[in-house]
Amino acid sequence: MLSNSNFLQRGLSVFLGFLALATVMVVDATEDLEGLRVRAEGRWAALIAGDFDQAYGFETPGYRELYTAQQYRNRYGKGLRWQQARVVEMELKSPKVASVTLEIEYSFHVSGQGMMSHKGPVTETWVRIEGQWWYQFQ
Numbered sequence: 001m002l003s004n005s006n007f008l009q010r011g012l013s014v015f016l017g018f019l020a021l022a023t024v025m026v027v028d029a030t031e032d033l034e035g036l037r038v039r040a041e042g043r044w045a046a047l048i049a050g051d052f053d054q055a056y057g058f059e060t061p062g063y064r065e066l067y068t069a070q071q072y073r074n075r076y077g078k079g080l081r082w083q084q085a086r087v088v089e090m091e092l093k094s095p096k097v098a099s100v101t102l103e104i105e106y107s108f109h110v111s112g113q114g115m116m117s118h119k120g121p122v123t124e125t126w127v128r129i130e131g132q133w134w135y136q137f138q
Contacts, residue, residue, distance in 0.1 A: 032092075035133060039132075039134075053073075063136075083107065086102060088103050100123070102124070
């Protein structure tokens with residue numbers, strides 16, 4: 001039979017083990033979100049630069065199996081110009097799915113009025129496949 005002190009020591013050891021595991025999980029999630037931020041901002045930097053081939057590389061492997069880079073390019077019209085994008089919020093929905101909200105500044109041509117500017121939020125879904133975050137087209 002365990003004495004009270006042995007019972008408390010084992011209980012404390014188990015608790016400290018769970019605490020250490022929880023700390024590692026929080027650190028991993030934080031690092032994971034920072035990697036996601038880099039990927040999301042990288043995708044938008046490519047879109048802003050008009051580098052659709054680079055932006056295409058952020059799409060999921062499944063998307064890239066179904067659609068060519070040319071089909072991806074054709075998805076975007078020429079009337080919209082993005083100027084700036086910044087991540088304002090990230091949320092892990094599960095270990096492999098996250099939502100990223102960005103504030104996007106863009107301009108577009110309005111017939112008879114010229115270029116109009118606007119700023120607004122865009123929320124994207126990103127999925128983690130084999131350790132890498134990918135943009136999920138919806």
